[in-house]
Amino acid sequence: MNDLEKATQVFEALKAAEAQPTQLALPMLNGLVGLVQGSGEAPLEVEEARSAAFMAICEVGKALHRGQPADPLWAAAIGATERWMALTK
Structure with a gap:
């Protein structure tokens, strides 16, 4: 599976x-x-975008696990993943 497929x-x-x-x-x-x-x-640019998506997803997971509001974190994770997707095209 290539990076675009993974990001998608x-x-x-x-x-x-x-x-x-x-x-x-x-x-x-x-x-x-x-x-x-x-x-x-x-x-490197793709790896940085992938890493940013990973970290943003982790933040969502931590918030959900702790019962904290995650709405703005979802947007950040989705946005970081969209950037990763864009760089893999």
């Missing part, structure tokens, strides 16, 4: 998870870990 799958999963209650969204986010891990084979 992460984006779609984030949009689906955002609409779910916490108990369903958390496992969906945990399932993304393998897709957002870096291989170090992409250009």
Whole structure:
């Protein structure tokens, strides 16, 4: 699977998870870990975007796990993933 396919799958999963209650969204986010891990084979700009998406997704997960508001964090994670997608085209 190439970076564009991974980023697209992460984006779609984030949009689906955002609409779910916490108990369903958390496992969906945990399932993304393998897709957002870096291989170090992409250009630096792509790796940085991938890393930013990973960190933003982690922030959403932490907020959900702690029962904190996550609405602005979802937007940040989706935006970071969109940037990653754009750089892989």
